[in-house]
Amino acid sequence: MFKKLLIIPVLFLLTAPIVFAQSSNISGTITDIRTNEPLPQVNVFIVELERGDATDFDGRYNIQNVAHGTYTFRISSIGYSTIERSITVDGQNQVFNFSMREDVRALDDVIVTAFGLAREERSLGYSVQEVSGDVLSRIDQSNVVGALAGKVAGVQVVGSSGANLGGSERIRIRGANGLSDGQPLFVVDGTPMDNSSFIISGGGTARGRDLGNLVSDLNMQNVESVSVLKGAAASAMYGNRASNGVIIITTKSGRMEGGQPVRVDFSNSTHFDRVSILPEYQNEYAGGYNQNFVQYTDPRNGQTYNGLNYAADESWGPKMDGRMYRPWWSWFDHDFTGDGQSDYGAEVPLNPQPNNVRDFFDTGMRLSNTLSVTGGSETISYRVGLNNTTQSGVMPNSTLDRTSVNFNGALNHSDRFRSSIAFNYVNTSAEGRPAQGYSPAQGSPVQSFNQWFQRQLDMDKLRQFRTADGTPTSWNIRSNTDLRPLYWDSPFFSVNENISGDSRDRVYGNYTMSYNVNPNIRLIGKVHLDTYNFSAEDRIATGGLEQDWYYNAQRNRREVNYEAGAQFEENFQDFSLSAYVGANIRQERFQSSIQQTSGGLSTPNFFNISASVDRPNTSTFKSEKDVRSIYGTATVGFRDIVYVDASLRNDWSSVLPSDDNSYLYYGFSTSLVFTEFDLFANQRILSFGKLRASIAQVGNDLGPYQIFQTFNTSTPYGNNPTQTVPNTLNNANLEPAVSTDYEFGIDMRFLDGRLRTDVNYYNSVRENEILSLTVPGASGFGNAIVNAGKFTTTGWEVSVGATAVQTRDLNIDFGLNWATSNSVVNELAEGITTRQLEAGFFGVGLFAEEGEKWGNIVTVGGYGGYTIHEETGKRIVNPNGTYRLTTNKDLGNILPDWTGGFSTDISYRNFTLNAFLDFQKGGQFYSLTRMFNAYSGLGKMTVGNNNLGNPLRDPVVNSNGDTVLSVPLSDAASNSGGVLIEGVDENGNDVAYLYQANVHFPNMFLNKEEWIYDASYIKLREIKLTYNIPATVLANLPIQRATVALDIQNAFLLYSSVSGIDPSSVQNNASGFGFWEGGGLPATRTIGFNINLSF
Known part of the structure; x- marks a missing residue:
């Protein structure tokens, strides 16, 4: 049966007639003004000559032997507003295309309802919104749910990233559907369709x-x-x-219509x-838990080299200012640079890699x-x-x-x-x-990039996830002599x-x-x-x-x-x-x-x-x-x-x-x-x-x-x-x-x-x-x-x-x-x-x-949100410079x-x-990405200058010149670093502190309100x-x-x-x-x- 059906269009193409030009022929195409689809069975009528033609399956009409002159063309079709237009025919081949608009006065406008029953829209006593397939498929999408986003009043689509091949898309009709927030029933040509x-x-x-x-x-x-x-x-x-x-x-x-061609x-x-949207990463500090280089002794030559804390999966390390150091891959006996020689012992400048995460992804x-x-x-x-x-x-x-x-x-x-x-x-x-999702190394590389990573890493080196003898490599090695991964495999592994x-x-x-x-x-x-x-x-x-x-x-x-x-x-x-x-x-x-x-x-x-x-x-x-x-x-x-x-x-x-x-x-x-x-x-x-x-x-x-x-x-x-x-x-x-x-x-x-x-x-x-x-x-x-x-x-x-x-x-x-x-x-x-x-x-x-x-989004398990002073409406700050937290707090909806x-x-x-x-x-929504971006020193919010004009990550220094964890702003040295903490004490008096950055941001892990964002x-x-x-x-x-x-x-x-x-x-x-x-x-x-x- 299918072979017979396919023979028909092939024969049609091979025998398609050539339309010979006639100087007095009028032709054109009639389309729907909204969908741009051709309209069949449209009457194109020249009033003065009482002649015309009806469009074919492809919306085309042809009227031959029209004498010179100006005529009234009337274009009409059931369900569409009639068009009348004055047109001059000058004796040459002329093409006149028309776009027709649905007639709101038409009594036969229909819409598909339950069990596929076609009902006149005027007869419906309830809300049904219809979207044409041409509108939904203008952009090639893999999921009809995603195609409906924003096109129907009262329908909310919670989508999936385009990076997720055929990922799930969730739909809500008129808000939450009960305490379990269920999904609607899908029916295709009358057939109920499972949408698990x-x-x-x-x-x-x-x-x-x-x-x-x-x-x-x-x-x-x-x-x-x-x-x-x-x-x-x-x-x-x-x-x-x-x-x-x-x-x-x-x-x-x-369509069942006589004389219609295939x-x-x-x-x-x-x-x-x-990839179009990524978190804002900082590009000033490398991997590590503090800003000092780690000194490593090479067992092959006994020399000492600057290195990073490779075992750390955070970026509170040294400034990326071009100083020479031994990267993680310089401890493997493998060709990472592609020059045909082992890169063991290589030293390179410590420079930012602002596009390293973006470089991980391919062009899909x-x-x-x-x-x-x-x-x-x-x-x-x-x-x-x-x-x-x-x-x-x-x-x-x-x-x-x-x-x-x-x-x-x-x-x-x-x-x-x-x-x-x-x-x-x-x-x-x-x-x-x-x-x-939040997962270990074998789960999601993206989770590593956004939550536990080092900002100086070169993605080209990470692509070499095995050495020549098949040994897996990782940026997160335990030490220069123990090359096993501690927390993370290579994302390419x-x-x-x-x-x-x-x-x-x-x-x-x-x-x-x-x-x-x-x-x-x-x-x-x-x-x-x-x-x-x-x-x-x-x-x-x-x-x-x-x-x-x-x-x-x-x-x-x-x-x-x-x-x-x-x-x-x-x-x-x-x-x-x-x-x-x-x-x-x-x-x-x-x-x-x-x-x-x-x-x-x-x-x-x-x-x-x-x-x-x-x-x-x-x-x-x-x-x-x-x-x-x-x-x-x-x-x-x-x-x-x-x-x-x-x-x-x-x-x-x-x-x-x-x-x-x-x-x-x-x-x-x-x-x-x-x-x-x-x-x-x-x-x-x-x-x-x-x-x-x-x-x-x-x-x-x-x-x-x-x-x-x-x-x-x-x-x-x-x-x-x-x-x-x-x-x-x-x-x-x-x-x-x-x-x-x-x-x-x-x-x-x-x-x-x-x-x-x-x-x-x-x-x-x-x-x-x-x-x-x-x-x-x-x-x-x-x-x-x-x-x-x-x-x-x-x-x-x-x-x-x-x-x-x-x-x-x-x-x-x-x-x-x-x-x-x-x-x-x-x-x-x-x-x-x-x-x-x-x-x-x-x-x-x-x-x-x-x-x-x-x-409602609520803190649980002893975690909390800001404690607000009732009279001033400001956040309460503890005497040690940390925010006071309230547990079991509603954070949003x-x-x-x-x-x-x-x-x-x-x-x-x-x-x-x-x-x-x-x-x-x-x-609102709760962002683990932002929270761990801050916790691990990956995010842009962890760098910059404080209110004194000093880098946030510089040591906090009091007026005596001592390095401390926190200090009241009034007692801070002019060169003090740290994050500004402002609020009131429990009596409502204004207070302000500077707090050590690599301690403050991890502390904010306990404060869930900080990571709630407007959606x-x-x-x-x-x-x-x-x-x-x-x-x-x-x-x-x-x-x-x-x-x-x-x-x-x-x-x-x-x-x-x-x-x-x-x-x-x-x-x-x-x-x-x-x-x-x-x-x-x-x-x-x-x-x-x-x-x-x-x-």
Whole structure:
């Protein structure tokens, strides 16, 4: 079948006719002004001659033998505003292109809602925001979640660095979604799509590799549109998986239109990634714990040399002022400089290496090619797509390859019977995905660069991570005679030897049959499938700092949905009725297994579970879950003015007790199109106006095995298998969490749609959350699962669109969306007022506190923040010159005050410029990078001059000339160094001290408030310049349409309160809550070009 389909476009290209020039021919292309896509079936009519033509599949028209003169051209199409323009025909070949704008008065504007039902937008009583695939795919991105950033009001995307190959991206719709902050449901062409994230961690380390989330399997070039169902009224039809919102993705397909030629589309995008944001490092002082050289005696010649404290992984050492010294690599008998001779004994000047971290990274490259064949007739339509994306990352030795094949087809078997199929296969494989997070040497080199490093290190020397005889090298040697690493391997040993690999095969899609009983009733049957097989491995090589280790994991999941439904539509004079009822059977099957070596590898670098020195650690898990559902929705309209919508769904879940496994959800909404009243008939200012309101309730389902107590397999005792009771007490009386939403909105469009506004208010109350709470140890358990809590989220969403300029040659459009939300924890469980959401990490945890906004950042474990004097509002300073700290202090909240995005589209003749920025106000995060930058003397904040004009790192000297740890400023010598500490004593009197820098900054490790930063930012996320090659250039070619474009992704961070960190990509890879960063990959800027051809 595929071979036959591909023969068609080949024959088409070989036999394409040549269009001979005629002096009186008129031709051109009609496109959508927003998407720049060609529009078929547009009528181009010359009024005076009563002649015209309709555009073909590629939006092209041709009118021959037009006599000289000036005529009125009328361009019209259903759903678009009619264009009338006076044009002079002078007897030569002339090309007139037109761009059409959607007509806001059109009654058939539709939007995809639950179960793929197409609804007139005017009839919706709830908020649904749709983004076209052309807008989302303007910039070649690997994840639809990242593409949505800033484009939908009320949607916050916590992204991933471009250095992270296919890394996970987290999305929040309308603030925090309950106490656990869950993710929305993704639905592709009606098929629910698993969007789990995969993380590798282990080997006795705190490291992790982010393998991405599953929605990245979707090829962005195949996306037709994305609809975001934000509230419960919009998503209630999806039942227990819809409490966090639903994202409906519709992919491209062919059209059933007679006489349409086969269309072949090819696109290529080539992009290059470079690290764009790094911390501000200091370039004045080298590695060490003090500013003195270490004297080393060379055992070969007995001479003494200046050297650094190589064992130190901090940079409080000597000034980099050009003095000669022996670097770490001069103690290895190896050629580091490439001159063919050993560099043992070399002396070099101690100079700064300001670009050493940047020099570690490569220039990444991403190459993506997409080929599609689209066709159709009166009874059949099809679209076949093939995509391949290969990527080499900025992290050395990291690669990714993704190949996808998709097919969308439909067949009218008769006037009543129709079937369609959507099939997608994706293979993703990667090697060397970057490790990140706070971790030892084998985990993340970036963590070393930002937290434990020496600033004089030359990256070219570090690339020589093995000597000629295979001995690993490291800058962090123990001494000049003991060349083993103390804390860190070479970063190049980590990325070349400790590499991971993963592979995933995925199939998803659906088969649909429909039968039209009569013009009003349609029966529908569907089968949806989403399944994948995933495998991953990781390793620590023999010979490094850590014990060698091997990890292997497999994960398999399958979800099948069987759906049957009936659709009814009818008009009764002034009334209209649209209804849908259906039933669904959902089957989920999941199993996983993980194996890790223990005690090292019995054979060096033999990465196999059988090589484990001790009994390997293994774990397996298998789960099954079934849900049966019935549901229905109905919409009644009156004169296209008033619409009332109701939906109802009941689920029966296998994970609940058999005698109490049923739960019911509902939704009611109404809309009023007030511009249909006679009051607005004779004015052209307000083109369209609609009021809407809704109330709905949805739930949040349980996972398997949370009702009855089960047993876990454990490490065998000798040869005997063992089982243990889990630490968590299950609950046979659990019920689904329930979310009740209230929503009100207004949609208005002015001046024939040139100004568009949409305002929405919502209130969401979530109760009966499923929580795991700590219980007394005497119970025999550590935690118990209970229903508890009440959680309220309120907010506003605003969207504005405007056409500022609209002429024949120039069009300028603007778009703005803005949203604010407030998520409050009203209640937790009885007797509990605080719940820790994320375990404390270096003295800071994430909490839900009763009566407070969700997501408070609080100090834990005896760490604290500044103690503030009540009367003066200033920081209290202890008599020894240190800040007084308050433990268990609230330091901020991770949720933003508001978020938004701004876009502009400027078209001038054949050029189009698209730019998009997103922004966030408020929210805080905890920066380990900044904290350890200071602790280890790596950061720029640890150098410079104090208030006396002396270097911060100079000794602190009192008025007697004594070197001291700290001194009151009034008693300091004029040449004293040290950091200025200002505040008040406990009585409120102003005090000031100078404190020794290499003690003060490590002391600030205890003060977590110092490392809390505002997450506000403004980011120019996308900019693209496109050139549409004129039809006259393509006239004698088989190419029907061609565009070329240049684009930049993550172009500029225009504003951030903290340097060296991109707040838009701060996330904790273990949970995604996004309250701390440290050891994460640096932000990147991507520059590339695109070519799109249509045949």
